[in-house]
Amino acid sequence: MNIYEYQAKELFRKHGIPVPEGSVIESPPDAKSIYERFGRKVVVKAQVHAGGRGKAGGVKLASTPDEAVTAAKAIIGMKIKDLTVKKVLVEEALAIDKEFYLGVVLDRERAQNVIMVSSQGGMDIEEVAEKTPEAICKATLHPLLELQEYQVKNLIYSLKLSDAERCQLAALIRKLYRFYCDIDATLVEINPLVLSGASFIAADGKVTIDDNALFRHKDFEGLFDVADDDPLEREAHQKGLAYVHLGGNIGIIGNGAGLVMGTLDTVKQEGGAPANFLDIGGGASASVMKSSLEIVLSDPQVKGIFINIFGGITRCDEVAKGIVGVMKESALKMPLVIKLCGTREEEGRAILKEAQLEPVTEVREGARKIVALVGAGSRG
Ligand code: GDP
Ligand code: MN
Numbered sequence: 001m002n003i004y005e006y007q008a009k010e011l012f013r014k015h016g017i018p019v020p021e022g023s024v025i026e027s028p029p030d031a032k033s034i035y036e037r038f039g040r041k042v043v044v045k046a047q048v049h050a051g052g053r054g055k056a057g058g059v060k061l062a063s064t065p066d067e068a069v070t071a072a073k074a075i076i077g078m079k080i081k082d083l084t085v086k087k088v089l090v091e092e093a094l095a096i097d098k099e100f101y102l103g104v105v106l107d108r109e110r111a112q113n114v115i116m117v118s119s120q121g122g123m124d125i126e127e128v129a130e131k132t133p134e135a136i137c138k139a140t141l142h143p144l145l146e147l148q149e150y151q152v153k154n155l156i157y158s159l160k161l162s163d164a165e166r167c168q169l170a171a172l173i174r175k176l177y178r179f180y181c182d183i184d185a186t187l188v189e190i191n192p193l194v195l196s197g198a199s200f201i202a203a204d205g206k207v208t209i210d211d212n213a214l215f216r217h218k219d220f221e222g223l224f225d226v227a228d229d230d231p232l233e234r235e236a237h238q239k240g241l242a243y244v245h246l247g248g249n250i251g252i253i254g255n256g257a258g259l260v261m262g263t264l265d266t267v268k269q270e271g272g273a274p275a276n277f278l279d280i281g282g283g284a285s286a287s288v289m290k291s292s293l294e295i296v297l298s299d300p301q302v303k304g305i306f307i308n309i310f311g312g313i314t315r316c317d318e319v320a321k322g323i324v325g326v327m328k329e330s331a332l333k334m335p336l337v338i339k340l341c342g343t344r345e346e347e348g349r350a351i352l353k354e355a356q357l358e359p360v361t362e363v364r365e366g367a368r369k370i371v372a373l374v375g376a377g378s379r380g
Helices: 005-014 030-038 065-075 125-131 149-157 163-182 211-216 218-223 231-238 257-269 286-297 316-329 345-354 363-374
Strands: 022-025 042-046 059-062 088-092 098-107 112-118 136-141 185-196 199-202 206-209 242-245 250-254 276-279 304-311 336-342
Touching (some): 005 088, 030 042, 030 065, 030 088, 042 065, 098 125, 098 163, 112 149, 112 163, 125 136, 136 149, 163 185, 206 211, 211 218, 231 242, 231 286, 250 286, 257 276, 257 363, 276 286, 286 304, 286 316, 304 316, 304 363, 316 345
Parallel strands (some): 250 276, 304 336
Antiparallel strands (some): 022 088, 112 136, 185 199
């Protein structure tokens, strides 16, 4: 789960990580009173789940109350990486002496957490990693050991800082790592971490919380923004379906996660672009099959559907009934390829036959057929 910068900063504040004072607003005129509260320069920042807001014009400085309102007007409603800005954070502007990068991230390849520090703050860290990898200092955390003092020292060793600043940064690194562990994050990033006068302060904040740990953090429920959800996935999950939107044009339905993934791979190998993953589960009824097909059909990109059923506790006749049920309600205007085998296969085939549907017998044959009917795609 991604959260907004202003929410990340609220969590930072609670955990003793210094952040600027500010408020989030949805209506531009409200920027005026916030400006007046500080009585000096503010920064107005787009709140969207995307980086690169600075480059996109989503971060503006304002030196008068009217400028703050104008900046908020310009930013609210703007699109950044396809996301519409609905809220802005208005904060006291910082006098920036130096910008650093400080982040903790789960490195899935090493299966360990990694702390990263760089003097090249304010820039895209991926770009820094590519162009000047020596400017990033990393410490890898052993899962059973705490952050070690030598690791903290190594991280800040090469930075040009005074002793007092070094001490402050060391404390901040320890705090940020503790915070990362406490909230079950997979990413916590401060870019830039600003040195302003003699203090470090988080000018930006990005936090990703591990979805699998959300049950341990009931207080985080309010942080979730459904506006970011894929609308198809939201609808499917409300109906209790295991659906993942992939963006191609061939809808895929199967029973069992392994079978569905195998089907996706086969379609992809044959040059097709799967539109989704959809597992109807074991022992699915005709009505589950029907609502599955309806979800896939409501994806406007879908131009054809491949249904792959291996009947075990799932009965082929139930699946066939579900398919025919949808066809009775509305004429299916796209190619449909079905592979059906196992429990009650004969009964299932008979039901499909009445609807002029002839199932294939091999997965690859089915994949080739649907790709030939729909055409090869590049996405998914
Ligand atoms: P991002 O582009 O989405 O990562 O947004 P950031 O919050 O990192 O802001 C982009 C840039 O705006 C930063 O790297 C800073 O250089 C600048 N910036 C952000 N906050 C302030 C501020 O309070 N004062 C000043 N002078 N610049 C700021
Ligand atoms: Mn940033």
